[in-house]
Amino acid sequence: MENIGIAKPHGGKLVSRITKKDPSELFSISINTDLANDVENIADGIFSPLEGFLIQEDFEKVISRGRLANDLPWTVPIVLDVDKETATKMKDAGDVALNVEGKNFAILHVDDVYNFDKNAVTNGVYGTSDPKHPGVAKTINMKEFLVGGKIDYVKRPDETPIRRYRKTPLETRNFFENAGWKTIVAFQTRNVPHVAHEMLQKASLNTHDGLFVNPLVGKKKSGDYKDEVIVATYESLIEHYYPKNRCYLGTLHTEMRYAGPKEAIHHAIMRKNFGCTHIIIGRDHAGVGTYYDPFAAHKIFDLYPDIGIEPIFFPAFFYCRKCLSFASERNCPHGQEYQESLSGTKLRAMILDKQNPSEYMIRPEVSKVLMKWDNPFVD
């Protein structure tokens, strides 16, 4: 069932690649959980219009122009890398089973095998070739061949507490439609909710019908919050501080790429596929270290007037003791001496020290949940 009324999927049609085919007789290759997550995302249409791993023609346009060969916006390459020997075997086999830890879960119909220029990827996607950048480091470690082709998804992984929150675009679209929401704002996060984040989300609820809080779970870098911590703290925040009929929580299972502006576009496209009409793009969205201008992830949207989801740009919020409210540099003239603000680094130190942050920074209900973990961070 295709929903109309809310945002159309990217490319016009929601992809569905779920099948009952049997992969057990096929030549099978093992892939890691991050890639398996992305195969499931393709199958569910989260990556619409992609129906599989990129073929060379699309891959090269994504790297050089941030668009697929048919000109649709697409900025992050979704690819399968293999060594030369495996590439040859896959090409000969034609249809290949994909497995995680020996369990076949999908079929790849091999369409294209090609090698690629890692420097072009690092500069094109991450804007740097510095091996200290996590995305660059990952690219350097990739195998030398890419295999493109459509996938068919056969078997989902076992349920886990986190997977309970995994939503498909069909589920979110049905929910939004049943709720009667016409404008839906997506909020991407990989953090526990600060009160400043809550205020920013609520600012958008003043003028839009619903909020889709969509934490990204999956591989992250050391020092980021563990997935279960992000979900548990949001559950608590939503229970105590959000109107029941205005907010929906669902997880998105894909890895962080730390590609800054290019990833902001990718984040927007995925939320468009979930049925969102708007997405909040914050300061230094999907950035890492000081690789990106804090507002580069805003400016890049100028290049994509055809993206089909509207970005809402917010500056960073802080509490101002003189304004007596949450404010930003756009609407508050008072100096830093009046500001209660909290850097992620400072908060991390407080949590590990078991100190409760102030109520202007983290809600007490959320702090309580946070303090249950001896170490809520990825090692």
Ligand SMILES: [Zn+2]
């Ligand atoms: Zn002020």
